[in-house]
Amino acid sequence: MDFPLFHLDFMGNRMLVAVIAITHVIINHALAVGFAPLVTLLEFRGYLKHKTNPEEGKAWDEMARKLLFIAFIVTTTAGALTGVGIWFAASLANPASLGSLIRVFYFAWFTEWIIFVLEVVFIMIYFLTWKKSGESSLNKKKHILFGLWLSIFSWLTMAIIVAILGFMMDPGSWVEKKSLFTGVLNPLYIPQLLFRTPVAMMMAGTVGLMISAYVLKKNNKWRNEILRYISFWILLWMPVAAAGAFLYYWHIPRAMIGNLPVALGTQQFQDWYGSLVIVAIVVVAIGFTIGILGTIAPRRLPKHLLIIPVIASFLFLGTFERLREFIRKPYVIGEYMYANGILVEEYPLYQQTGILMHTPYSAITEITEENKVAAGEAVFTIACSRCHTTHGISSVVRKFERMYASKEPLNAEAMKTYIKSMHNVRHYMPPFPGNDAELDALAEFVAHQQKRPRKLDGPQVKGVDVKEIVYEINKTDK
Amino acid sequence: MISAFINQIPVPKDIPLPLPMPEWVLIVVLVFSFLVHILFINLMIGSSILTFWYEIRGKKNNDFDRLAREIAATITVNKSLAVVFGVAPLLSINVLYTLYFYSANALTGNIWISIVPWVAVSFLLFYLHKYSWDRLSDNKPLHLSILGVGILSFLFIPFIFLTNINLMLFPEKWGEINGFFEAMTLPNVFPRYFHFITASMAITGFFLAWWFGRKQFKTEGVFNNLSKNWIRKQMLNLALIATGMQFIFGPLLFLTLPSQGITWTLFWVIMGGVTIAIIVMVQLWKLLNDEGHLLGKRFFIVAGMFVLLVAFMGTGRHLYRESTLQTHKEMMAERTAAHWEAVRLAHENLLLPPVDGDVAIAVPGQNLFQTNCAVCHAANTRLVGPAMAEVAQIYKDNLEGLKKWIKEPGRKRLDYPAMTGFPHLSDQQLTEVSKYLLQEQWND
Structure with missing residues (x-):
C-alpha cells in the first residue's frame, strides 16, 4: 500500500x-x-x-x-x-x-x-x-x-x-x-x-x-x-x-x-x-x-x-x-x-472506495475492461502477496484448484463469492480489503494466471509504477 | 479545501503511530551511533587490506608475515563490534525514516537481503584465514586467496548500503529505477564510496599507529628486525596520505550531490570540517617529523581533532538528508492527515458508492447464507462443497439435523474437503439459515 x-x-x-x-x-x-x-x-x-x-x-x-x-x-x-x-x-x-x-x-x-x-x-x-x-x-x-x-x-x-x-x-x-x-x-x-x-x-x-x-x-x-x-x-x-x-x-x-x-x-x-x-x-x-x-x-x-x-x-x-x-x-x-499490512481501522475506507486509488505504487485508479487483469495484479500485490505467490509456495492458483478439487478452469464468479466472505469461514484469512470492482479484477487475475501462468516479479526486479494521487487538504483558514 | 497534484513522486502515508522519543533525541542517537558503527567498519576494512598487503610482502621477509598476523588479530574483534554497533543506527533510521528506508530496501531487495549470507560467509572466510595461518604456511597462494575473496566481499558490501542510503533520499527516482544496479548508478554513489574507502585507510593507519605503539605491545619475540618506531611511522604515513587524498574525494562528493538538499548551513558545516582536516594534516606532518614522540601529547591532540572532524562530517551528512527530504516529508504529512480524515468519513459510511436498485433482503437467513455458506456452496453445482439443491433434498424434513450439522459438521464425502463448523452462530441464526436453505427453490 x-x-x-x-x-x-x-x-x-x-x-x-x-x-x-x-x-x-x-x-x-x-x-x-x-x-x-x-x-x-x-x-x-x-x-x-x-x-x-x-x-x-x-x-x-x-x-x-x-x-x-x-x-x-x-x-x-x-x-x-x-x-x-x-x-x-x-x-x-x-x-x-x-x-x-x-x-x-x-x-x-x-x-x-x-x-x-x-x-x-x-x-x-x-x-x-x-x-x-x-x-x-x-x-x-x-x-x-x-x-x-x-x-x-x-x-x-x-x-x-x-x-x-x-x-x-x-x-x-x-x-x-x-x-x-x-x-x-x-x-x-x-x-x-x-x-x-x-x-x-x-x-x-x-x-x-x-x-x-x-x-x-x-x-x-x-x-x-x-x-x-x-x-x-x-x-x-x-x-x-x-x-x-x-x-x-x-x-x-x-x-x-x-x-x-x-x-x-x-x-x-x-x-x-x-x-x-x-x-x-x-x-x-x-x-x-x-x-x-x-x-x-x-x-x-x-x-x-x-x-x-x-x-x-x-x-x-x-x-x-x-x-x-x-x-x-x-x-x-x-x-x-x-497480515496484509492494512490497519483494521482503515478497512471501511478501502472497502468503500477501493484500495488502488490510495496507493502511489500502481498506475491504475479506474478499473476498465482493458486494464482489468493488470488491476487484478495490483490488487493481488497489495492484498495477497505478503503471504501468497502466483505459482510458488502458498500459490493462490493451487489453493483454489485444491479447494474446488479440480484442474478445470477456475470460475471467477465462485472465487468472487468466496473471497468476499472467506474471513467468515477461514478464520486465518483477513477480509478482502478492496471494493467490488477490485474483487472482480482480482478474480479475473487469478483465473488468468491459471490459464496463462506468468511469474509475478517484485519491484526489486521490474521496478515500480508510480502515480500521482489526488487528495484533499483541509485548510481551516480557508 | 484545495486539491494537490503530485507528479511522479510517490507520496505514501506515514505510519500512524507517534515516534517513541522526541525527534531530536532519535537524531542524536542516529548520528552518534552511526559514527561509532562506521568507525569499526573502517577498521575492519582497512585492516583487512593491510593484512593482505603485508602478507604478500611477508613472502620475502618473514617479519611482514608476522605483522600481517598481528593486524589480522584485530579484525576478529573489530568486525564483531562493527556488526553489533550497526544495530542502534539501523533501529534509529528504521524509526525515523521508515517510509524512505524501507522503500529503498524493497526496490533493491534481492541484493539488499543478500547482505545477510554474504557478510556471514565473508566473516567465516576471515576465520578460516586466521585459523589456517600455520597449516597453510607453505601454501600462501591458497591462504591469500581466502583472504582475497573476503576482502573483495568487504569492498563490495558497502556499495549496497550506500546505494540504499542514497536511493532513499530521492523518492522522485523510485519510479524510474529497475533493481539494484540501476540504483547504484545514480549520481553520488561512487564518490561516496571512494570517500568512504579512503577514510577507512586513514582511520586504520591512525588506529594501528596507536595499537603497535602501546607500551603493552612488545616487538621482542615477534619480529626479528621491524622496530616499533618503523611500524608507527608507516601507519602514520598511511593516515597522512589517505587524509590528503580526501581533499580530492571530498570535493568530488560535494560537487556531485544533487543540489536540492544543499543549503548554506550545510556548506558552512562542511567547511568547518575541511578546516579541521587541514589542521589534522599539519599536525600529522609535525608528528611524523617528531621521531621521539610518535605517541606523545600531539598524537592525542590529533585523535581529538579526528573525532571533531568526523562529528562535523556526520552532522553535514544528516543536514543534507533532512533538507533533501524536507519537502517530501511535508507532502507526506499532508497526505496522511487527509487520509485519516477520509477514514473518519468512511467510518460514518459517507463514502459508500451509490447502490443501484433492489437491495432489501426480505428473507431472514438469506444474508447469513450469503456471507457464510455461499462462500463454498452454489445452487446447482459443486464448488468447495456440494450443491445446495442436493443438500436441501437430503435434509428435506430434518431441520434439527441440518442445524446440528452446520454447527458441528463431520465429514461424509471423502472426495470433498471437510466443512468448517459454525459454533459461533446462535440457535436462532442457525434456525434462520437452515429454514432459508430448505425453503429456497434451488432448481430455478
Whole structure:
C-alpha cells in the first residue's frame, strides 16, 4: 500500500523470513543461550578437578574450550548476521508491520541492543582470553566469571525478544493503551519464557554431546566422564522442558480467545494443536532415552546417531514457532493490523472506495475492461502477496484448484463469492480489503494466471509504477 | 479545501503511530551511533587490506608475515563490534525514516537481503584465514586467496548500503529505477564510496599507529628486525596520505550531490570540517617529523581533532538528508492527515458508492447464507462443497439435523474437503439459515 512491495514469486516472502528466523533461533538457543552455561559449567568442573588431578582438569577444560570455539565461530558469523537478517527480511516482507512494531518497541529493542553489545563483548573476552586464563588459578576463576556473565546476558537478550514475539500474538491491553509497557506484559510472555529457557538448555546439551562424542578420541581417559556429564545435563533439563512446553501449550488457546474473532474451533488449528502433543511426546522420549543411556553407559552412546536428538530438539522448537505464527493470523499485530499490512481501522475506507486509488505504487485508479487483469495484479500485490505467490509456495492458483478439487478452469464468479466472505469461514484469512470492482479484477487475475501462468516479479526486479494521487487538504483558514 | 497534484513522486502515508522519543533525541542517537558503527567498519576494512598487503610482502621477509598476523588479530574483534554497533543506527533510521528506508530496501531487495549470507560467509572466510595461518604456511597462494575473496566481499558490501542510503533520499527516482544496479548508478554513489574507502585507510593507519605503539605491545619475540618506531611511522604515513587524498574525494562528493538538499548551513558545516582536516594534516606532518614522540601529547591532540572532524562530517551528512527530504516529508504529512480524515468519513459510511436498485433482503437467513455458506456452496453445482439443491433434498424434513450439522459438521464425502463448523452462530441464526436453505427453490 504505502511501500513498494518486495515479492518473491517462488519461495514467497514468508519463507524468506522463516528460513532466516529459524536459523537464527536455532543458533541462538542451541549455541548461545543454552551453550554458554553448559560450557561454563564444564570449565568449572575442569577447574575443580584440576585441584586433585591436573591432567583430568585439563581434559575437561580443553573440551569446554573446543565447544566454545565452535559456538564462537558460528554465533559471531551466521548467528549475528541472521539476527540482523530477521530485521532485513521482515522489513521486506511486511514493512508496515515492522515499521509499526519498531515505534512501539524502540526502547525494548534499544535495551536489547545494549545487552547484545555486552554479550558480544563477553564472548570476545571469554573466548579470546581462554588460553591465557590457564596460567594461574586466579586467572581461571576470573575467566569462569566471564562465562557466567556471558550466560546471563545471552539469556537476557532472549528474555527481551520474547516479549516482542509474545506481543505480536496477543497484544493484551495494548490495543487500547498503545504503550510499551502494556505491550510487554502480555499474557503469553511468562509461559513462552518458561518454555524457551529449558528447551535452549536441552538443545545445547544435545549439540554439546554430539560434538564431544566426535572430538574426544576413544582412547581419551576422560571421555566417558565428560559424555556422562553432558548426558546428565540433558536428562536434568528434559522434564523442565516438557513442563514448560505443557504450560505454553495450555496457555495458547486461552490467549487466543481474545485474538480470534471466532473462538477456537477451526480445524486447521485443531490439527496443529493436536500434532504438538505427538511431537512433544516423541522428542521428550528421545531426550530421555539418550539422557539415560548417556548417564548410565556413556561408552555405549552411538556416536553417529547422536544427530537424532539434535534434530529432534530443533523440531520441538520449530513446531512451537510454527504454531506461534499460525495463531496470530489473520493479524500480524493482533486486532490492530492484518497480515496484509492494512490497519483494521482503515478497512471501511478501502472497502468503500477501493484500495488502488490510495496507493502511489500502481498506475491504475479506474478499473476498465482493458486494464482489468493488470488491476487484478495490483490488487493481488497489495492484498495477497505478503503471504501468497502466483505459482510458488502458498500459490493462490493451487489453493483454489485444491479447494474446488479440480484442474478445470477456475470460475471467477465462485472465487468472487468466496473471497468476499472467506474471513467468515477461514478464520486465518483477513477480509478482502478492496471494493467490488477490485474483487472482480482480482478474480479475473487469478483465473488468468491459471490459464496463462506468468511469474509475478517484485519491484526489486521490474521496478515500480508510480502515480500521482489526488487528495484533499483541509485548510481551516480557508 | 484545495486539491494537490503530485507528479511522479510517490507520496505514501506515514505510519500512524507517534515516534517513541522526541525527534531530536532519535537524531542524536542516529548520528552518534552511526559514527561509532562506521568507525569499526573502517577498521575492519582497512585492516583487512593491510593484512593482505603485508602478507604478500611477508613472502620475502618473514617479519611482514608476522605483522600481517598481528593486524589480522584485530579484525576478529573489530568486525564483531562493527556488526553489533550497526544495530542502534539501523533501529534509529528504521524509526525515523521508515517510509524512505524501507522503500529503498524493497526496490533493491534481492541484493539488499543478500547482505545477510554474504557478510556471514565473508566473516567465516576471515576465520578460516586466521585459523589456517600455520597449516597453510607453505601454501600462501591458497591462504591469500581466502583472504582475497573476503576482502573483495568487504569492498563490495558497502556499495549496497550506500546505494540504499542514497536511493532513499530521492523518492522522485523510485519510479524510474529497475533493481539494484540501476540504483547504484545514480549520481553520488561512487564518490561516496571512494570517500568512504579512503577514510577507512586513514582511520586504520591512525588506529594501528596507536595499537603497535602501546607500551603493552612488545616487538621482542615477534619480529626479528621491524622496530616499533618503523611500524608507527608507516601507519602514520598511511593516515597522512589517505587524509590528503580526501581533499580530492571530498570535493568530488560535494560537487556531485544533487543540489536540492544543499543549503548554506550545510556548506558552512562542511567547511568547518575541511578546516579541521587541514589542521589534522599539519599536525600529522609535525608528528611524523617528531621521531621521539610518535605517541606523545600531539598524537592525542590529533585523535581529538579526528573525532571533531568526523562529528562535523556526520552532522553535514544528516543536514543534507533532512533538507533533501524536507519537502517530501511535508507532502507526506499532508497526505496522511487527509487520509485519516477520509477514514473518519468512511467510518460514518459517507463514502459508500451509490447502490443501484433492489437491495432489501426480505428473507431472514438469506444474508447469513450469503456471507457464510455461499462462500463454498452454489445452487446447482459443486464448488468447495456440494450443491445446495442436493443438500436441501437430503435434509428435506430434518431441520434439527441440518442445524446440528452446520454447527458441528463431520465429514461424509471423502472426495470433498471437510466443512468448517459454525459454533459461533446462535440457535436462532442457525434456525434462520437452515429454514432459508430448505425453503429456497434451488432448481430455478
